[in-house]
Amino acid sequence: DQQVKQNSPSLSVQEGRISILNCDYTNSMFDYFLWYKKYPAEGPTFLISISSIKDKNEDGRFTVFLNKSAKHLSLHIVPSQPGDSAVYFCAARRSMDDKIIFGKGTRLHILP
């Protein structure tokens, strides 16, 4: 049972343009949503999060949007840079038990 779904295994975006990574979830008990970035041979690193009571959170070039009624969130990266090429994992947690559930990831390629 995949509670967090990332339906696009990969995405290619031109440098300087906007990258949009999408994520859907099924469990309405999640109260935080997170995005992690992973380079090869490294562990995932925390990028940005959003509480379920908000619909937008922005941090520099990264913005996460949450649509609770659609159980959908997205990560926007603008402008995209070569160093953004990595695998991005969408994740969700319930603060009541501190566990984080991950999606399968989307590999982002930033093209020169």
Add this chain to the structure above:
Amino acid sequence: ETGVTQSPTHLIKTRGQQVTLRCSSQSGHNTVSWYQQALGQGPQFIFQYYREEENGRGNFPPRFSGLQFPNYSSELNVNALELDDSALYLCASSLRTGTMGYTFGSGTRLTVV
């Protein structure tokens, strides 16, 4: 402030053997979670430890077991290794009451032959 460190970084074992993976938590973190990441998949939750007690378990058989020590470091033990256990094993530490995400180690790449 040190991050999360895992050892060893790579390991090759034979089917049927046992393995112990180790993790040192980030300073100040009291919760450790272990994840298995198979090739092309997202990290799958194995179990979590909080103050030396298991605090939840994913869909993994009992041959996957763990420990958390008073200094919050942790071990993951896998008995009777199977070929499908080949994966990247990630340890992550966090604060039990924190609202931010985990801090992950770089993982141990286990290959079972």
